[in-house]
Amino acid sequence: MYPFEGLFSLLVLSMVLETQALTPTHHLTTTDVARLQAVLSQPFTDLKSAYYSVVGLSKLGILVADADETCQFIKSNLDPSSVESLFYAAEASQALSGCEIPVSNDTRDLLLATVSEDSTASQIHQSVSALSSLGLPLASQEVVSALKARISKEDNVLTIILALQTASRLSQQAELGDILEEIEDLAARLDDLSGVYLQFEEGLETTALFVSAAYALSDHVDMEPPLKEDQVIQLVNSIFSKKSWDSLSEAFSVASAAESLSNNRFHVPVIVSAQGPAAISHSQPFLRLQVTDVLCQPLSSASVLVESASTSSSKSAILSQAPFTLRDEVFELNFMASQPASGYYQFSVAIAGDSRFVANHVELKVKVSTRVAINNMDLSVVDKDQSTGPKTTRVEYPTKAKAPFMADSHQNFAMAFQLVDETTGVELTPHQTFVRLHNQKTGQEVVFVAEPDSKNLYKFELDTTERKTEFDSISGTYALYLMMGDATLENPILWNVADVVLKFLDEEAPSTIQAKTLYTPKPEIQHLFREPEKKPPTVVSNAFTALVLSPFLLLLILWVKLGANISNFTLSPSTFLFHIGHAAMLGLMYVYWTHLNMFQTMKYLAIIGSLTFLAGNRMLAQKAVKRYTYTQKARLTAHKAGPQTKKLSKEPLAPISKNLFFLGATE
Amino acid sequence: MSNSVFSVISRFVEEYRSSTPNKLKVIDAYLLYILLTGVFQFLYCVLVGTFPFNSFLSGFIACVGSFILAVCLRIQINPQNKRDFLTVSPERAFADFLFAHTVLHLVVVNFVG
Numbered sequence: 001m002y003p004f005e006g007l008f009s010l011l012v013l014s015m016v017l018e019t020q021a022l023t024p025t026h027h028l029t030t031t032d033v034a035r036l037q038a039v040l041s042q043p044f045t046d047l048k049s050a051y052y053s054v055v056g057l058s059k060l061g062i063l064v065a066d067a068d069e070t071c072q073f074i075k076s077n078l079d080p081s082s083v084e085s086l087f088y089a090a091e092a093s094q095a096l097s098g099c100e101i102p103v104s105n106d107t108r109d110l111l112l113a114t115v116s117e118d119s120t121a122s123q124i125h126q127s128v129s130a131l132s133s134l135g136l137p138l139a140s141q142e143v144v145s146a147l148k149a150r151i152s153k154e155d156n157v158l159t160i161i162l163a164l165q166t167a168s169r170l171s172q173q174a175e176l177g178d179i180l181e182e183i184e185d186l187a188a189r190l191d192d193l194s195g196v197y198l199q200f201e202e203g204l205e206t207t208a209l210f211v212s213a214a215y216a217l218s219d220h221v222d223m224e225p226p227l228k229e230d231q232v233i234q235l236v237n238s239i240f241s242k243k244s245w246d247s248l249s250e251a252f253s254v255a256s257a258a259e260s261l262s263n264n265r266f267h268v269p270v271i272v273s274a275q276g277p278a279a280i281s282h283s284q285p286f287l288r289l290q291v292t293d294v295l296c297q298p299l300s301s302a303s304v305l306v307e308s309a310s311t312s313s314s315k316s317a318i319l320s321q322a323p324f325t326l327r328d329e330v331f332e333l334n335f336m337a338s339q340p341a342s343g344y345y346q347f348s349v350a351i352a353g354d355s356r357f358v359a360n361h362v363e364l365k366v367k368v369s370t371r372v373a374i375n376n377m378d379l380s381v382v383d384k385d386q387s388t389g390p391k392t393t394r395v396e397y398p399t400k401a402k403a404p405f406m407a408d409s410h411q412n413f414a415m416a417f418q419l420v421d422e423t424t425g426v427e428l429t430p431h432q433t434f435v436r437l438h439n440q441k442t443g444q445e446v447v448f449v450a451e452p453d454s455k456n457l458y459k460f461e462l463d464t465t466e467r468k469t470e471f472d473s474i475s476g477t478y479a480l481y482l483m484m485g486d487a488t489l490e491n492p493i494l495w496n497v498a499d500v501v502l503k504f505l506d507e508e509a510p511s512t513i514q515a516k517t518l519y520t521p522k523p524e525i526q527h528l529f530r531e532p533e534k535k536p537p538t539v540v541s542n543a544f545t546a547l548v549l550s551p552f553l554l555l556l557i558l559w560v561k562l563g564a565n566i567s568n569f570t571l572s573p574s575t576f577l578f579h580i581g582h583a584a585m586l587g588l589m590y591v592y593w594t595h596l597n598m599f600q601t602m603k604y605l606a607i608i609g610s611l612t613f614l615a616g617n618r619m620l621a622q623k624a625v626k627r628y629t630y631t632q633k634a635r636l637t638a639h640k641a642g643p644q645t646k647k648l649s650k651e652p653l654a655p656i657s658k659n660l661f662f663l664g665a666t667e
Numbered sequence: 668m669s670n671s672v673f674s675v676i677s678r679f680v681e682e683y684r685s686s687t688p689n690k691l692k693v694i695d696a697y698l699l700y701i702l703l704t705g706v707f708q709f710l711y712c713v714l715v716g717t718f719p720f721n722s723f724l725s726g727f728i729a730c731v732g733s734f735i736l737a738v739c740l741r742i743q744i745n746p747q748n749k750r751d752f753l754t755v756s757p758e759r760a761f762a763d764f765l766f767a768h769t770v771l772h773l774v775v776v777n778f779v780g
Binding site: 533534535536540541544547548550551552554555558559562563564582585586589592593598601605609616617620621623624627 | 689692693696697699700701703704707708710711715716718756757758759761762765769772773776777779
């Protein structure tokens with residue numbers, strides 16, 4: 001079995017060397033482990049919390065302080081008639097040394113009886129674990145069949161995890177193949193969050209319990225769990241991303257997951273972190289790395305190797321296959337011995353030594369910083385028309401030039417210098433090289449940038465006429481400073497090089513510079529409210545309202561003249577109802593205009609409208625019948641009277657209908 | 668020219684007075700009222716300004732809509748058009764007129780603001 005496994009892991013390693021594997025983004029630091037320990041060391045109140053504390057601490061490799069007192073507590077809180085209580089007591093006493101729980105025949109029978117298809121997975125797990133911890137015999141095959149029956153009935157994640165845990169306590173001769181396959185099915189159920197995390201939707205505790213159960217069972221049957229390297233790292237990220245735990249059970253699950261990931265036979269995730277910032281300089285030439293497992297225990301058996309170290313920009317390798325030396329559980333490498341130029345380097349580090357290591361290729365960014373020196377600082381005043389030669393003065397850092405330099409409108413002030421690495425003498429181009437001129441009297445300051453030419457020689461020229469706007473044409477003595485800085489420089493520089501007296505033409509009357517009033521209260525903004533639109537005078541509006549309403553009078557007059565009347569008003573309930581309903585609808589329109597919104601109106605309209613409709617329908621039907629009978633009678637009389645009265649048939653509806661329509665025409 | 672126009676008009680008026688049934692004249696009076704109301708609203712808008720424009724629009728649309736509905740009613744009731752409206756009795760025409768007016772009122776009151 002071992003050679004096969006060796007081949008397997010070799011295959012995995014070779015695959016790793018080809019692919020870019022994940023590295024853990026979240027892991028427990030020593031403070032986190034200490035916090036976990038503190039959570040688990042809280043004084044316990046009942047048997048369940050005692051179990052979590054004692055067993056959790058034993059997973060972290062810590063023994064409980066007062067073993068005897070704890071043992072007494074467990075024995076006194078044990079309830080022999082409850083399987084759960086027996087489970088907690090048995091497991092906790094197993095973790096303590098020299099703590100024996102007395103077992104009676106009834107207890108044993110109770111535990112054996114719980115192993116059946118009818119108990120829940122949790123009960124089966126508790127009874128099997130209790131039997132195993134108390135050293136009582138159990139029938140493994142029965143347990144297996146009970147577990148299989150339970151899994152087929154309840155397919156949820158927690159049931160299967162408990163089945164895995166239970167199976168790891170059974171004898172190796174039992175048929176655990178089917179249960180072992182569940183690990184793969186469960187792994188498929190994990191949710192991949194943006195390629196970084198892998199967890200169950202049930203949460204952190206379930207994911208952690210899954211990890212500890214899967215590795216417990218895999219170790220028990222000595223078969224590698226079907227989890228890929230990347231999956232293991234993603235699980236590490238999920239489980240160890242939370243640094244403070246809500247409950248004791250959550251802390252316990254994280255502790256047991258951490259223990260199984262550091263101690264199993266197949267996968268051991270490696271955590272590599274630089275001690276302090278990953279920065280090297282002449283004073284600090286060693287790059288120090290801490291290589292630990294997930295419980296922050298150093299992996300002393302590992303050998304750490306730099307596979308390649310190259311600059312971030314050029315990708316040319318400075319180092320190749322250089323080993324780290326182990327000192328006090330920290331791996332260090334003297335990188336300055338290879339005399340790297342200052343800048344950023346990309347390190348590719350490999351950790352070998354154990355075939356179980358997972359994520360043992362790490363990419364690190366290392367900064368090499370250096371000290372800068374200023375050479376050949378030459379200050380000169382040059383005539384613009386170049387009639388006289390430049391007067392150059394050399395100034396040494398950090399002294400200041402003795403005499404101030406004078407420059408007026410006919411002259412330029414120039415500065416040239418070189419920046420080199422103090423130790424190697426290589427020319428440097430830092431990110432920030434500024435020349436600052438500060439007027440002593442007015443407090444004004446102007447900053448310029450000094451640029452290097454092709455030979456990395458920095459030059460700065462000040463033309464007083466050209467730059468007079470920046471200075472506001474204020475003549476006077478300016479102190480000249482050189483400011484220099486960079487991320488890779490250890491000694492940023494602020495050097496008062498010289499004093500420069502500048503004279504500007506067309507000088508305005510020396511106005512005092514007002515300090516920029518950035519933080520004083522500004523003038524208050526008066527808000528201009530929107531002007532309401534100009535309305536016409538009320539007289540005009542009233543006049544036109546009267547004009548618009550006047551045709552109604554005309555209408556009434558015309559109708560009276562035409563002889564419209566309501567003489568044909570039938571007195572029946574439907575007519576009254578119709579007219580009342582109709583009036584109500586018109587009233588509703590008015591109320592809609594003043595108070596209601598569309599929805600309320602529609603509601604009321606529906607009610608009133610349907611009533612009016614029914615009444616109106618009835619009324620009009622009656623009218624129709626009346627009209628029809630009248631026309632029939634008219635035709636009959638006409639027929640009897642003869643052809644002269646034919647004219648009547650032309651207008652049969654005249655007397656009735658005009659009244660009918662008057663009723664409608666009041667709209 | 669004006670003579671012929673005048674004679675046409677007077678002939679038309681005479682014809683109208685004698686041959687139109689009274690109920691149609693009632694409707695015609697109503698139409699005239701609606702027309703005048705609309706014209707006066709428009710006049711106000713032209714002379715004074717469109718200040719509450721939505722109100723003007725809703726009033727004007729009310730007039731236009733009522734005019735159209737009354738014209739429809741008049742057409743459907745006219746006994747001379749009976750052949751075109753065999754399925755529509757005068758009562759049915761009136762009921763339609765009322766219903767359409769309800770909808771028009773709802774819209775107009777919503778818009779008048």
